[in-house]
Amino acid sequence: MALDSALNLFQWNRVATIQGGVGKTTTALNLLAGIAQRKQRPLGVDLDPQAHLSGVFGIHPRLADDSIYAFFMRQRPLTDVAEITDSGVFLCPAHLDLAKLDALLGKGLNVVTRLRSALRAPGVIPGPVVIDCCAFLGVLSLNAIFACDLLVVPVSADFLAFEGAQQVERSLNALEPVFKRRLPRRYVLTRYDAQLKMSTDVADLMPLAFRSDEICSTRIAEGVGLAEGPSRSQDVFRHAQQSRGSRDYQILIEELVSAGFIT
Numbered sequence: 001m002a003l004d005s006a007l008n009l010f011q012w013n014r015v016a017t018i019q020g021g022v023g024k025t026t027t028a029l030n031l032l033a034g035i036a037q038r039k040q041r042p043l044g045v046d047l048d049p050q051a052h053l054s055g056v057f058g059i060h061p062r063l064a065d066d067s068i069y070a071f072f073m074r075q076r077p078l079t080d081v082a083e084i085t086d087s088g089v090f091l092c093p094a095h096l097d098l099a100k101l102d103a104l105l106g107k108g109l110n111v112v113t114r115l116r117s118a119l120r121a122p123g124v125i126p127g128p129v130v131i132d133c134c135a136f137l138g139v140l141s142l143n144a145i146f147a148c149d150l151l152v153v154p155v156s157a158d159f160l161a162f163e164g165a166q167q168v169e170r171s172l173n174a175l176e177p178v179f180k181r182r183l184p185r186r187y188v189l190t191r192y193d194a195q196l197k198m199s200t201d202v203a204d205l206m207p208l209a210f211r212s213d214e215i216c217s218t219r220i221a222e223g224v225g226l227a228e229g230p231s232r233s234q235d236v237f238r239h240a241q242q243s244r245g246s247r248d249y250q251i252l253i254e255e256l257v258s259a260g261f262i263t
């Protein structure tokens with residue numbers, strides 16, 4: 001199936017994962033794979049120069065122009081750089097040269113809204129789109145924020161990750177005058193172990209730091225299946241279908257569906 005025809009099948013749903021080192025790419029990977037299991041053809045956009053999401057899907061562009069870099073620097077359509085993966089996910093892969101974009105492009109409004117404009121272009125009505133952001137709040141992450149309907153902020157169940165999530169919250173609040181609205185977001189606790197006091201402490205602190213309606217009720221438990229999958233270039237549903245991690249991500253997707261962020 002050609003990408004253009006696949007993208008035209010679905011309504012708008014754009015989700016971006018933000019904050020690094022906390023299960024961000026794992027969450028993007030398993031959201032995409034889980035959506036694909038729902039008989040949809042989601043589009044993944046890897047905006048992290050480290051390209052971990054692309055690597056897990058087995059896509060390693062040798063040239064920057066074979067990646068999402070060409071969309072930003074050469075005005076190539078997203079459909080030209082997207083590739084189909086074994087999981088049934090279309091992916092616009094990343095390349096290390098994405099790290100140069102802040103210096104090359106700056107952060108003008110026409111730059112940070114480029115991805116949004118492409119996703120909303122006439123004749124291209126993408127279905128579920130999951131954008132994996134880099135941890136740095138630069139031109140790439142701003143493109144994702146402007147383009148998405150929902151920001152998913154994974155919070156690993158430790159105090160450093162919790163503090164990082166609070167910094168993300170402050171950054172998003174600082175952007176509200178630009179958007180003239182509150183940016184929709186959901187904080188999801190990852191690497192959770194109910195037997196560890198640190199995990200339960202962070203879980204107890206989250207409602208004190210974030211709005212209760214912006215905290216996912218689903219908690220992603222720590223698990224070997226989740227950790228092993230990426231090393232085998234597999235999502236949790238393919239690597240450990242009966243695992244707790246597989247179940248948790250299925251429940252998270254259902255939660256986002258119920259909230260209207262994925263249809």
